[in-house]
Amino acid sequence: MNIQPLADRVLIKPTPAEEVTMAGIIIPDSAKEKPLKGEVLATGRGTKDEEMVLQAGDSVLYGKYAGTEVELEGEKYLIMRQSDVLAVIK
Numbered sequence: 001m002n003i004q005p006l007a008d009r010v011l012i013k014p015t016p017a018e019e020v021t022m023a024g025i026i027i028p029d030s031a032k033e034k035p036l037k038g039e040v041l042a043t044g045r046g047t048k049d050e051e052m053v054l055q056a057g058d059s060v061l062y063g064k065y066a067g068t069e070v071e072l073e074g075e076k077y078l079i080m081r082q083s084d085v086l087a088v089i090k
Contacts, residue, residue, distance in 0.1 A: 003041075003042060003070075003072065003077070003079075004042060004044075005042055005043060005044040005079060006044045007044045007045070007046070007047050008044055008046055008047050008050045008052065008081050008082045008083070009043075009044045009079055009080065009081055009082070010040050010042070010043045010044070010054050010079070010080060010081075010082055010085065011040070011041045011042040011043070011077055011078070011079055012038040012039065012040055012041065012060065012062065012067065012077065012078045012079075012080065013038050013039050013041055013075070013077055013078075014037075014038040014076065014077075014078060015037050015038055015039075036061055036062060036063075036064060037059065037060065037061050037062070037089065038059070038060060038062070038078065039057065039058070039059055039060070040054050040055065040056055040057065040058040040059075040060055041056060041077070042056055043055060043056065043082075046082075050082065050083070052082060053082070054082055054085060054088070058088050058089075059088070059089040060085045060086075060087065060088055060089065061085070061086045061087045061089065062078070062080060062084055062085050062086055063084055063086060066078070066080045066084035066085075067079055067080030067084060068080070
């Protein structure tokens with residue numbers, strides 16, 4: 001991976017949306033719930049005002065509309081500020 005977030009930003013790989021089917025009905029991608037958890041792949045160094053507390057490998061929860069979606073080599077990722085992450089899953 002050649003993406004290195006800057007300052008207080010983190011790179012997150014969202015967990016795949018769960019496919020729920022009922023009685024043979026297939027739910028299209030546009031109707032699936034956006035995942036709200038993922039794994040931190042890379043972090044910036046923080047800023048002088050905000051220390052970086054997240055680290056690569058952390059499983060996190062984030063806000064529904066948090067971050068900017070980027071696509072690289074066919075994979076979707078999110079880049080967001082550390083402050084947009086709501087919690088670390090232990």
